[in-house]
Amino acid sequence: MSSASDVVAPVVRVRSLTTSIGGRILVRDATFDLRPGEVLGVVGASGSGKSVLLRTIVGLVPAAAGTIEIFGDELGRSGQTDLRRFGARWGVLFQDGALFSSLTVAENIMVPLREQLHLSPALMHEIAALKIALVGLPPDTADKFPAALSGGMRKRAGLARALALDPKLLFLDEPTAGLDPIAATEFDGLVRDLKESLGLTVFMVTHDLDSLIAICDRIAVIVDQRVVIGTLAELMRNPHPWIQAYFRGPRGRAAQVAEAANG
Amino acid sequence: MAQSIEQTRDGDALVLRPRGRWVVADAQALDDRLAEIRAGAARRVRIDLAGVEAMDTTGAWLLFRLKRGLEASGAAVSVDHVGAELAPLLTQIEKRQASPVKPPRRGFGPIVLLAHIGFRTVELMRLTRALLAFFGEVAITFARTAAQPRRLRFTPMVAQMQRAGVSALGIVGLLSFLVGIVMTYIGAQQLKPYGAEIFTVNLLAVGFLRELGGLMAAIIIAGRSGSAFTAEIGAMVVNEEIDAMRTLGLDPIEVLVVPRILGLILTLPFLTFWADFTGLAGGAVMCRTSLDIPLTTFLVQLHGAVSLWSVFLGIIKAPFFAACIALIGCNEGLLVTRSAESVGRRTTQSVVQAIFLVIVLDALFSIFFNELGI
Numbered sequence: 001m002s003s004a005s006d007v008v009a010p011v012v013r014v015r016s017l018t019t020s021i022g023g024r025i026l027v028r029d030a031t032f033d034l035r036p037g038e039v040l041g042v043v044g045a046s047g048s049g050k051s052v053l054l055r056t057i058v059g060l061v062p063a064a065a066g067t068i069e070i071f072g073d074e075l076g077r078s079g080q081t082d083l084r085r086f087g088a089r090w091g092v093l094f095q096d097g098a099l100f101s102s103l104t105v106a107e108n109i110m111v112p113l114r115e116q117l118h119l120s121p122a123l124m125h126e127i128a129a130l131k132i133a134l135v136g137l138p139p140d141t142a143d144k145f146p147a148a149l150s151g152g153m154r155k156r157a158g159l160a161r162a163l164a165l166d167p168k169l170l171f172l173d174e175p176t177a178g179l180d181p182i183a184a185t186e187f188d189g190l191v192r193d194l195k196e197s198l199g200l201t202v203f204m205v206t207h208d209l210d211s212l213i214a215i216c217d218r219i220a221v222i223v224d225q226r227v228v229i230g231t232l233a234e235l236m237r238n239p240h241p242w243i244q245a246y247f248r249g250p251r252g253r254a255a256q257v258a259e260a261a262n263g
Numbered sequence: 264m265a266q267s268i269e270q271t272r273d274g275d276a277l278v279l280r281p282r283g284r285w286v287v288a289d290a291q292a293l294d295d296r297l298a299e300i301r302a303g304a305a306r307r308v309r310i311d312l313a314g315v316e317a318m319d320t321t322g323a324w325l326l327f328r329l330k331r332g333l334e335a336s337g338a339a340v341s342v343d344h345v346g347a348e349l350a351p352l353l354t355q356i357e358k359r360q361a362s363p364v365k366p367p368r369r370g371f372g373p374i375v376l377l378a379h380i381g382f383r384t385v386e387l388m389r390l391t392r393a394l395l396a397f398f399g400e401v402a403i404t405f406a407r408t409a410a411q412p413r414r415l416r417f418t419p420m421v422a423q424m425q426r427a428g429v430s431a432l433g434i435v436g437l438l439s440f441l442v443g444i445v446m447t448y449i450g451a452q453q454l455k456p457y458g459a460e461i462f463t464v465n466l467l468a469v470g471f472l473r474e475l476g477g478l479m480a481a482i483i484i485a486g487r488s489g490s491a492f493t494a495e496i497g498a499m500v501v502n503e504e505i506d507a508m509r510t511l512g513l514d515p516i517e518v519l520v521v522p523r524i525l526g527l528i529l530t531l532p533f534l535t536f537w538a539d540f541t542g543l544a545g546g547a548v549m550c551r552t553s554l555d556i557p558l559t560t561f562l563v564q565l566h567g568a569v570s571l572w573s574v575f576l577g578i579i580k581a582p583f584f585a586a587c588i589a590l591i592g593c594n595e596g597l598l599v600t601r602s603a604e605s606v607g608r609r610t611t612q613s614v615v616q617a618i619f620l621v622i623v624l625d626a627l628f629s630i631f632f633n634e635l636g637i
Contacts (some may be wrong), residue, residue, distance in 0.1 A: 101501075102604030119291050127287070130324045133359040147601035166287050166319035190355070197352030198319055 009072055011036050011169055011201040012057060017066035019049055019056045025064065026052050030227040032220060034169075039195060039202040040229075041212045043246065044222030050205040051095065053222070054171055057203065058092055070169070090169040091162030095177070097154035099146040105132065105157045106142035112164045131160035136186055151178045156187075163194075172204040176211050188214045209255035214262075221246070268296055277305035277338070279329075282314035285322025293322070297329050301336070308333045313344040323349070323356045390598075397594040401524065404516045416522045423526030427488040428534055434487070439471075439479050439538040443545025446470060451554050460554050464561055465568040467546040472573045476539035478625060481584035484531060485617035489592035492523055493613040496596025497606040505597070515597070524589040531585035532578050539577060576637065580628050587624060588617045 010033035017030045026049025034040055044050045055061040057068055059075050068075045071089060099108050106128040113124050132142055135156040146154055155178060162170060175191075176184040192215050194200045206212060212219060213232060220229040223242045228235070236247055246252060269280040279300065285293060310330065312318075318326070330340045345353060370378070408414050450463040496519060499505050505515050543565070550556035556564075595613035599605050 101602030113287075117288060117290070120294070123290060123294050126324070126328075127290070127321055130320065130356070134320060134355065136359065145602065163320070164287075166321060193351040193355045194320075197323075197348055197350075197355070199348070 009036075010034055011071060012203065013067075013069040013072075014057065015067045015069075017056065017068060018064040019052050019061065020064040021049075021052050021061060025225065027222060027227060028225045029066070032227060032229050034201055034203055036168075036201055037195065037199045038217045039191065039204060039215050041216035041219045042203070042205045042222065043207065043212065043219060045242070048222040050222060051173055053227075054173055054203065054205050058090070058171055089167055090171060091165070091167040092171045093155070093158045093162045093173060093175055095173045096151070097146070097156075097158030099154060099157055099161070101146050104143050104145055105137070105149070105160070108146070108157060109161050109164050112161065116165060127164070128160075131163055132157075134163065135160045135190065136183065152180070152183060155179065156183075159187075166198060168199065168201060170200055170202045170204075172202060172206070174205055174207065176206065176208040181210075184208060184210065185214075187211075191215055209252050210258065213255050213259045268300065270300070272305070273309075275305055276307040276309060277303070279308065279310045280314055281310070281312065281326075282316075284316050285318040285325065287319055287321035290321050290325065293325055297325060300329065300333075305338055308338045308340045310340065310342045311344055312342060312346070312349070315346075318349055318352070320352065320356065323352050327353070327356050393598065394591070394594055397597070398590060400516055401520055401590065401593075404514065404521055408517070408521055414517060415525075416518060419518075420522035420526045420529075423523050424530045426491075427484060427527055428530035431484065431487055431534060432537060435480055435483050435534050435538050436541040438483065439476065439542040440545035442475065442479060443467065443471065443542035444549045446475075446542075447546040447549040448553070451549075461556065461560070461564055463554065464546070464550065464556070464564040467543065468565050468568045469573065471542040471546075472539050472569055472577045474577070474625070474629075476542055477535045477577050477580050477584065478621070479542070480531060480534040480538040480581065481588065481621045482618055484527070484534065484585070485588045485621060486614055488527060489588045489617045490610050490614050492589060492592030493596040493599075493610045494606060496593060497599035497609055500597065500599045501601050501603070501606065520589075520593040523593055524586060527585040527589040528582045531588075532581040535578050535581040536574075539574065572637070576632065580625065583624055583628075584621045587620045591617045591620065 012034035014030060014032050014034075017027065018025060019027045019030075030053070042050050042053065052061055056063050057070075057075075059068075099105070100111065103111070106125065109128040109131050110124045113119055113127060119127070129139065129142060132139065137153060137156050137160070141149070141153065141157065146157065149157065155175065159172075159175065162172075170191075172191075176187050179187060188211050191200075191202060191204075195202060195215075204211070204216065216232075218229060218231055219235055220227050221235060221238075221240075221243055222228075223240055228238060228240070228243065230238070232247070235243055238244070267282050269282070271278045271280070283289070310326070312326075315322075326342070330342065333340045342353075446467050447463055450466040451460050454460050454462055454466075496505070499519075508515050508518060547558060547561050550561050551558060592613050595609040595616070599609050
């Protein structure tokens with residue numbers, strides 16, 4: 001399904017991007033590509049600007065400097081019109097799900113379907129039920145309001161909404177945080193299968209070392225306001241003390257042992 | 264839009280050759296086509312996916328549904344030429360079978376109406392009970408605060424007075440001034456044929472000092488501060504701040520409600536006085552410019568028309584109005600559930616109820632004063 005042009009053209013092209021929030025610079029002069037069909041994990045200390053980087057790339061926070069191209073289109077600074085243009089082509093999962101609180105879960109999933117396509121109500125309900133099943137929520141979640149869900153369930157419902165239009169590009173902000181380990185492993189499996197079947201490209205902010213090692217093709221580390229990007233093996237060789245501490249710490253080691261045991 | 268499903272019969276087998284893109288954007292067209300497919304007499308169905316250019320989860324679901332439907336009608340179904348990259352997707356879909364969904368049911372008209380009336384009645388009774396319970400809780404907290412004055416949050420209270428009172432001076436003053444002008448104008452028009460324009464001042468003075476000043480101030484504050492109380496506390500509920508307070512051993516009533524109620528009780532009498540003053544000022548300006556009643560005559564007439572007692576009777580109602588507005592505002596805020604819509608609904612409720620109760624209370628005061636003969 002992927003033509004030759006896809007292979008060369010990155011899905012997201014970030015050039016000398018500087019992100020800031022409230023006048024404080026978080027990442028300076030970051031340049032990297034997100035290749036088609038790749039899962040990029042973004043890690044960094046709390047407050048290092050992982051989420052702000054994600055929000056800048058999807059156009060919610062204006063970039064202080066630099067350019068962002070998504071599917072070859074430059075994301076301008078005009079904001080709203082851009083977001084409308086891209087809304088059908090990417091899915092975004094926020095940290096707490098960010099569900100519309102006055103709509104049921106099924107209605108939340110139907111929002112993008114209704115906005116972007118013309119489908120019969122019966123088919124939209126079917127698609128909503130499919131997405132609910134796909135993210136591993138029980139069927140009766142469909143008619144519940146977000147306030148009645150636990151944090152982990154809200155997150156999955158948020159993912160279901162992000163997947164509603166089967167986008168080619170998915171932004172995930174800490175998708176497995178707050179999930180129990182079994183659910184987190186299932187989530188990793190789901191992302192991997194979707195990636196393989198749909199050629200999904202994923203930009204994932206995470207602290208979950210298991211996810212990082214299990215499904216990420218490359219990892220971007222934010223240290224000292226820079227973005228260091230590479231495969232796990234490359235990063236392991238990076239002498240930076242924070243990177244060493246991150247991957248060679250007890251948790252990092254345990255995750256790698258577990259992954260090696262799984263094959 | 265190039266999906267087609269070619270159907271050929273091969274003995275007792277039906278062969279389906281779907282072509283084109285099986286993606287969510289074309290799902291409606293696909294769904295319509297699939298609805299026409301019947302196994303009929305065929306015992307075996309072969310679905311050949313070789314012609315499918317792209318498939319996403321929705322497409323995979325439609326394929327799975329087709330397969331399940333055909334199997335249900337007694338045919339053996341096989342799927343051929345599944346691309347290597349599609350296999351995991353189809354497995355995922357099959358593994359996580361979506362349960363069949365029923366579109367929401369719509370009830371029979373009159374019954375829905377009846378149910379709605381019943382629902383609203385129960386809701387109203389519950390709300391009344393909640394308000395009474397809240398009033399009791401606040402009263403107990405007030406008593407406790409009175410016994411231990413150190414528990415009073417003084418700084419937030421002053422901040423509330425600043426926000427509800429000082430910041431409202433402009434709007435209360437302006438509106439009262441304008442109403443003063445309107446009343447004078449209307450009064451003068453009615454009294455002119457009798458040559459009694461000077462009594463416009465009496466009308467204005469009694470009207471404003473006894474009733475209008477207090478009502479104006481209370482209604483503006485209900486719209487301005489009562490709604491703010493509900494929205495602030497409601498947003499805190501949504502954000503779980505109230506729960507956090509409780510776990511920290513803080514009593515939200517003591518921390519949030521008491522300073523607001525007390526602040527408003529202390530503020531509204533002053534605002535009422537201010538509304539009285541600006542209303543009379545508006546009247547005085549109107550008298551001078553249109554009725555040729557100079558300021559000194561106005562003041563002399565005013566002095567004869569009302570006593571300090573009238574001013575007092577107007578202002579004595581203000582703390583009761585204030586308590587009512589703040590109590591409802593805070594109660595509605597705490598009744599917010601964790602959704603954005605509920606914040607909006609509660610805020611509306613808060614303003615409507617507060618204005619309603621202020622006017623009811625004012626009527627009761629009128630009857631009470633009347634009975635007392637003052």
